[in-house]
Amino acid sequence: MFSKACEYAIKATIYIAQQSHQDRRANVKEVARSVNAPEAFTAKILQQLCRANVLESVRGKQGGFIFQLDKQKQIKIFDVVQLIDGDGIFTNCGLGLHKCSSVNPCPVHDDFKIVRDNLVAMTQKYSFYDLAIRTENGLVWLK
Numbered sequence: 001m002f003s004k005a006c007e008y009a010i011k012a013t014i015y016i017a018q019q020s021h022q023d024r025r026a027n028v029k030e031v032a033r034s035v036n037a038p039e040a041f042t043a044k045i046l047q048q049l050c051r052a053n054v055l056e057s058v059r060g061k062q063g064g065f066i067f068q069l070d071k072q073k074q075i076k077i078f079d080v081v082q083l084i085d086g087d088g089i090f091t092n093c094g095l096g097l098h099k100c101s102s103v104n105p106c107p108v109h110d111d112f113k114i115v116r117d118n119l120v121a122m123t124q125k126y127s128f129y130d131l132a133i134r135t136e137n138g139l140v141w142l143k
Contacts, residue, residue, distance in 0.1 A: 017131070021132060048083065052083050077128075
């Protein structure tokens with residue numbers, strides 16, 4: 001449903017949130033390994049998240065990526081999906097038609113609208129703090 005880049009971004013952001021809870025900075029290699037993603041691709045995604053002020057990057061030997069607690073509680077999955085993939089997954093036609101609407105619906109318009117609405121609700125429900133805590137408690141996994 002999400003692009004690979006978006007999946008990696010979500011998982012990487014959760015991982016960095018977990019590390020930040022332990023006052024640790026995560027480097028690119030560590031993040032890539034933890035989410036089973038190519039290192040160079042992970043680096044590009046993390047740069048994008050830093051440019052959007054989701055994550056912070058600290059250079060140097062003791063450097064790495066951090067995710068401030070206040071931001072973890074504010075930023076939702078929805079925000080990262082919009083940043084990486086745009087809002088098309090939340091607004092586009094399920095069959096890819098350009099002129100699909102409630103006035104000019106595609107054959108699956110009404111059913112797909114329910115799916116889109118549920119996806120919006122789910123991605124706006126969880127902050128990265130929530131996801132990191134659930135993962136730390138062993139309720140869910142990243143791999």
